[in-house]
Amino acid sequence: EVQLLESGGGLVQPGGSLRLSCAASGFTFSNYAMSWVRQAPGKGLEWVSAISGSGGSTYYADSVKGRFTISRDNFKNTLYLQMNSLRAEDTAVYYCAKSHFVQGAAFFDYWGQGTLVTVSS
Amino acid sequence: EIVMTQSPATLSVSPGERATLSCRASQSVSSNLAWYQQKPGQAPRLLIYGASTRATGIPARFSGSGSGTEFTLTISSLQSEDFAVYYCQQYNNWPLGTFGPGTKVDIK
Numbered sequence: 159e160v161q162l163l164e165s166g167g168g169l170v171q172p173g174g175s176l177r178l179s180c181a182a183s184g185f186t187f188s189n190y191a192m193s194w195v196r197q198a199p200g201k202g203l204e205w206v207s208a209i210s211g212s213g214g215s216t217y218y219a220d221s222v223k224g225r226f227t228i229s230r231d232n233f234k235n236t237l238y239l240q241m242n243s244l245r246a247e248d249t250a251v252y253y254c255a256k257s258h259f260v261q262g263a264a265f266f267d268y269w270g271q272g273t274l275v276t277v278s279s
Numbered sequence: 280e281i282v283m284t285q286s287p288a289t290l291s292v293s294p295g296e297r298a299t300l301s302c303r304a305s306q307s308v309s310s311n312l313a314w315y316q317q318k319p320g321q322a323p324r325l326l327i328y329g330a331s332t333r334a335t336g337i338p339a340r341f342s343g344s345g346s347g348t349e350f351t352l353t354i355s356s357l358q359s360e361d362f363a364v365y366y367c368q369q370y371n372n373w374p375l376g377t378f379g380p381g382t383k384v385d386i387k
Contacts, residue, residue: 193374202381203315203323203366208374217374253322257373260329264373265313267334269322 160184160268162254167273174244174277180237180254180270188212188232191257191264194239196250197272204250207239208257222248244277251275281305281369283379291387298354300382302367307347311371314343314352317381318363326365327352354384362386 166178178194193208207228208217216228227240237254251274255266282305292298302312310330315323325334327343330350340355354361364383370376 191374203368203378205374205376205378219375258328259373262373263311263370265311265325265328265368265370265376266315266323267325267328269324271322 160256162256162268162270164252164254164270164273167252167275169276169278170244171279172245172277175240175242176244176275178239178241178252178254178273178275180239182235182237182254182256185256187230187235191259192230192237193255193257193266194228194237195253195255195266195269196248196275197253198247198250201250206252209237241275244275246277249275249277280375281308281372281377283367283369283377285365285367285379285382287382288380289383289385291385292357293387294359295356296387298357298361298384300352300354300365300384302345302350302352302379304348304350304369308369308371310346311369312343312345312350313368313370314341315366315368316361316363317366323366357384 161183163181194206209228225243229238251272253272254270256268257264258267286301312330314327317323331343364381367379
């Protein structure tokens with residue numbers, strides 16, 4: 159059974175930093191690209207960042223580029239999101255999601271339960 | 280950036296009735312369209328991918344159709360557990376997949 163378990167969320171002041179983790183199990187972690195998707199309170203879903211299975215390629219939404227860094231440890235089966243220079247508008251539930259490729263395009267077939275990040279003074 | 284729109288924003292349906300949700304892309308996404316269901320306090324769950332393929336374990340009352348820019352999710356006979364928010368997502372230009380704003384299906 160695929161499981162994704164996020165941790166690391168919490169309350170942080172504007173300009174602060176936080177590192178999220180996502181522990182994966184139930185599949186061969188290194189074979190799959192992974193993403194972070196966030197959802198502001200009462201709002202819709204926004205893709206934040208993605209990383210290839212090897213970790214060699216990373217991608218970011220314009221809204222977080224230069225502030226957030228995605229990484230993974232394929233020995234620990236864990237995905238990370240380092241978030242720096244946090245802003246109030248980064249307040250959201252952050253989900254990690256597993257990508258499933260079909261003919262060169264990927265959707266999210268499994269999601270974690272999410273971790274809440276609140277940026278406030 | 281491909282912009283996704285969904286209609287209606289809210290759909291009020293009685294249990295047992297049929298629900299039809301629409302999703303439109305600002306440019307063609309071929310059949311690279313997924314639907315997700317999200318209940319309050321829960322993570323999204325994949326329902327449909329490839330515009331019309333049900334994900335593992337999804338009941339047959341859920342069906343998807345469309346290609347290009349126009350897509351539809353149909354729930355043939357709404358059950359109590361189906362009242363939720365439904366999001367469409369284009370994944371034609373991974374990883375820049377964009378989501379629609381969602382359609383809330385509530386009890387009439």
